[in-house]
Amino acid sequence: EVQLVESGGGLVKPGGSLRLSCAASGITFRNAWMSWVRQAPGKGLEWVGRIKSRVDGATPAYAAPVKGRFTISRDDSRNTLYLQINSLKTEDTAVYYCATGGGRNLDNWGQGILVTVTS
Amino acid sequence: QSVLTQPPSVSAAPGQKVTISCSGNSSNVGNNYVSWYQQVPGTAPKLLIYDNNKRPSGIPDRFSGSKSGTSATLGITGLQTGDEADYYCGTWDSRVNAPWVFGGGTKVTVL
Numbered sequence: 186e187v188q189l190v191e192s193g194g195g196l197v198k199p200g201g202s203l204r205l206s207c208a209a210s211g212i213t214f215r216n217a218w219m220s221w222v223r224q225a226p227g228k229g230l231e232w233v234g235r236i237k238s239r240v241d242g243a244t245p246a247y248a249a250p251v252k253g254r255f256t257i258s259r260d261d262s263r264n265t266l267y268l269q270i271n272s273l274k275t276e277d278t279a280v281y282y283c284a285t286g287g288g289r290n291l292d293n294w295g296q297g298i299l300v301t302v303t304s
Numbered sequence: 305q306s307v308l309t310q311p312p313s314v315s316a317a318p319g320q321k322v323t324i325s326c327s328g329n330s331s332n333v334g335n336n337y338v339s340w341y342q343q344v345p346g347t348a349p350k351l352l353i354y355d356n357n358k359r360p361s362g363i364p365d366r367f368s369g370s371k372s373g374t375s376a377t378l379g380i381t382g383l384q385t386g387d388e389a390d391y392y393c394g395t396w397d398s399r400v401n402a403p404w405v406f407g408g409g410t411k412v413t414v415l
Contacts, residue, residue, distance in 0.1 A: 220404070222349075229392065229407075229409040230394075230406045231406065232394075232406060234403075247403075289337045289355065290339040290351060290355070292354070294348040294349050
């Protein structure tokens with residue numbers, strides 16, 4: 186069974202930074218493309234970005250609203266995906282989900298982690 | 305404003321059928337596979353349909369997907385109260401600034 190468990194969320198002030206983690210099990214993580222998707226309160230899904238597998242170049246790609254502030258990375262030795270968020274804005278308040286895929290589909294999803302940006 | 309256009313809501317009685325449309329353009333729906341996601345309130349999204357019309361293991365055949373040109377459609381037959389959820393379409397977008405896009409979501413209500 187595939188399990189994705191996000192951690193690292195919480196309350197942060199505007200301008201602050203946060204690093205989210207996503208621990209994966211039940212998959213061959215090193216072969217998986219991985220994505221981050223967020224959902225602001227009461228809103229729809231918004232794709233944040235994805236990182237390819239190392240064999241495919243481990244190349245990240247980002248949605249325009251987060252490019253330059255968000256960085257996606259992976260540690261295949263720990264089966265863990267990361268999302269570094271800098272210069273946080275109030276509009277970054279959302280539940281952040283990690284998911285496998287990001288090419289054709291988003292196959293498996295974590296339970297999500299809440300990030301609240303407020304002064 | 306979402307790149308992919310979905311109706312905000314659809315509704316039907318138990319046992320009936322609903323369809324949800326997802327309209328895009330040639331840079332997304334028209335030239336890439338479409339997937340559909342179900343999100344029951346308070347839970348994480350779940351993959352419902354992939355590659356336009358395929359169902360992952362465990363998804364009942366009451367759910368179906370199709371695509372024609374720059375539009376895709378999700379169908380749900382034999383509607384059940386447990387189908388009340390938000391449904392999102394998603395696909396890759398060939399434009400550099402929007403690699404992956406979702407529709408705005410459709411709320412399905414079982415009357």
